[in-house]
Structure formats: structure tokens, C-alpha cells
Amino acid sequence: MRKYGSAALLLLVGAAVLRVSLFSELYLRYVQAGLRPYLIASGALLALLGLVRGTLTARAAREGADKADGRGQLEHAHAHAGAPRVAWLLALPAVALLCFPPPALGSYSAAREEAGRAEKFVGTFPALPARDPVELSLAEFGSRAAYDSGFSLRDRTVRLTGFVTRDDDGTWYVTRLRVACCAADATAVMAEVRGVRAPETDTWVTVTGTWFPRGRLGSAAAWPPVLEATYVRPITEPTDPYEER
Template sequence: MRRYGPALLLLLVGAAVLRISLFSALYLRYVQSGLRPYLIVSGVLLVLLGVAAGVRTAREVPDHDEGPHDHGHDHTTGPRLAWLLSLPAAALLLFPPPALGAYSAAREDAQRAAQGVGTFPALSADNPVDLSVASFTSRAIYDSGRSLKGRTVRLTGFVTHGDGGTWYVTRLLVSCCAADATTSKVQIRGADAPATDTWVTVTGIWHPKGKLGSTAAWPLLDAKSVTTVEEPSDPYEKR
């Protein structure tokens, strides 16, 4: 069985990659949608390499003529340790980890993009107008044209909690993959806080706070309604 270890490891890793990219949308928890074709190709190649390695091993004839003194050292440690590489692949295949959530958002609580104050494009005439959390945050903090004033907006994200009973609708933004994720969040007023990591859609009106572009500026929303929703298949916003 040990002879087939490398082949089985390739098959396991390839199957795990295909499991999240070809047969489901779980890959969106880790990378952007544009990388799906590369994941599928990588998974297929790993499976083919595993099959080829298994066939080659099956055709090889083991040398049984070697005596116990033909080896100058023990070769078993390397292959045994190599099997440890199968554990992450097996975990990904059987128990894919969830998307990043409240814990990851809390680690970047103070991070904001320095965009500078300026005017933003006009919002659509929809009522309410659907905005990403990142877009609402940028307009609330930096838009000198006050495009949010008097508009009813709708935001979707997961719930995070702050001090003193405050809570936020939060989204993580990615440029390439989950490893570079940063946080955008909007404080919600006038509604009871759902449990942490609950996905919600919040409809409400912008509540100005602080001087634009300053550290005192903060995105707030006076809620009209809060609805619990399912986590989207693609939980991240894109830059």
C-alpha cells in the first residue's frame, strides 16, 4: 500500500480541488470567481497525474532479492511523514471550512481606505437603492456631494457586534482571495441586534456622523427593517 502513497495523495488533493470548484461553488469562500477555471484545470491535472502514477507503480515489479543488509539507512520516515500532507486535502474534501466572518472582521476593525473627500456618481433612482456595504461606507465617509442624503438604501451582510450594544452589517472585500480580505461595516441603529454572523438585509436611511474625511466620520444607518437571509454563495464583495 505504501507504494501507492504518492498516487493516492495526488488523487486526494485533485478530488478536493474539484469538489470545491467543479461540483460546487465552495471555492468562492477562498478566491474570486474568475479563478474557477484555473482551479478546475489544476484539479483535473492532479487527478490525471495520480492515475498515471498509480498505473506506473502497478506495472513496476518490486525487487524481492534485496537482503536485509542491502540498505545503509531507513527509508520509511519520509513516506510516513508525507502522508501528513493528506490531512488538509481530506479536510477540504470532507469538511470545507466556512467563509470568513465576524472574527476576521474584528481583526481589521480600525482599517479604512484613505480615499480622500470628493464627489461620487449619482445613485440610481431605485427606491430603495441596493448598495454594497463598501460603497455605502465610502459615500458616508467621503462623499462631499452627500448622495446618500434622504435616500432609502438596502444593504446585505453578516452581523458583527461592538461595544455598548452596538451592531453592524459587515462584509469582507477581496482583491484576489480570502487571504487579502479587508472589512467594511455599517453601524445599524433603531433595530435589535441579531446573533453574530447572522446574514441580514437591512433597509434604512443614512444617518450622518462626523466631519467628512475625518476619523470622526462613521457610516450609520437608521433601520426601517431587518430581514434574516441565507448566506450568499459568494459571500465576499469585490474591489
């Protein structure tokens, strides 16, 4: 069976990649939506290579069986040759991805994000839609709160979506992770929430409220922005848990 090891590993990895990219939306926990075609192509290619490898190995075995019995001991030795058993440890990540895909990044990853924010250019932003509440990404809410000299958030009701994170002092935030390519380059964006009790950490929520100004525009004191909340509603984790950069 060991001689089929490389073929089995290729098939396993290919199946794992196809499982998260072709047959589900789980790939969105790890990479941007635009990379889906490349994942599908990679998974299909790995699975195809595994089938080809298995077919060639089986053919070689049949041809070897037809040879003279005098070479039996040599064939027996070749049958037991191959990669060491420890190589099968390479299959563990594929099995984990196939059977137990890890969750999206959460509060632990957000906590590792540096709190300091460099000052950015302060200027005016495009007008918001007239209807309240206005749905904003956390990145847009933070940018307008910290850098918009036109104060477009003033007297507006906004709705933010993210997961719950906390400080040691009990302050809580609605948080989202932003990715440019994949989960490996994720950075956190957040808004402090006041006025309502926080759900459990890592719970996904939508929070409705109004912006509470603080600090000078463009300064570190303006970050993170504050939302005076009037309503918080737990929700299920979105299919795509990240915001694009």
C-alpha cells in the same frame, strides 16, 4: 500499499480541489470567481498525475514479479521502501477540504480589521438610481457616506447585505469582507446599524434604512457610517460571501 502513497495523495488533493471548484460553488469562500478555471485545471492536472503515477507503479510491480526468484529478497525490501508514514499527514488538509470545507470568513476576521481609516479625497459621486430602496454594497455605502460632497445618500432609502458583528458595548454592524484575490487578503467593510434589534452574531441579514450623517467628510469620525434601520431580515449566506475590491 505504501508504494502507491504518492499517487493516492495526488488523487486526493486533485479530488478536493475539483470538489470545491468544479462540482460546487464552495471555492467562492476562498478565492474570486475569476480564478475558477485555474482551480479546475489544477485539480484535473493533480488527479491526472495521480493516475499516471499509480499506473506506472503498478506496471513496475508487475515487471518486478516476472523477474527471477533469486531477487525476491531485494524486491521485498524495495516493496517496503518509500516515504515515512508521517508523510500521510499531508493528506489531512485535503481530506478536510474534501469532506468538511471550512466556512467563509466571518466576524472574527472582521474584528481584526484596524478601525482607523486614513482620510481620502472628498468629491462627488455618480447619481444613485431614482427608485428606493437602492441596493448598495457596503463598500459603496461607506464611500458615499464618508467622502461624497454631493451627499447622494441624503433622504434616500438603502438596502445593505452582510453578516452581523458586534462591539463589546452592544453596538452592532452589518459587515462584509472584501477580497482582491482570495480570503487571505480580506479586509472588512461595515455600517453601524441603529433602530432595530440585532440578530445573532454572524447571521446574514439585509438591512433597510436611511443614512445618518456624522463627522466631517473624509475624517475618521465619519467611519464607520451609520444606518438608521427600519427593517432587518435574516437571510441565508450568499453563494459568494465576499465583495470584490
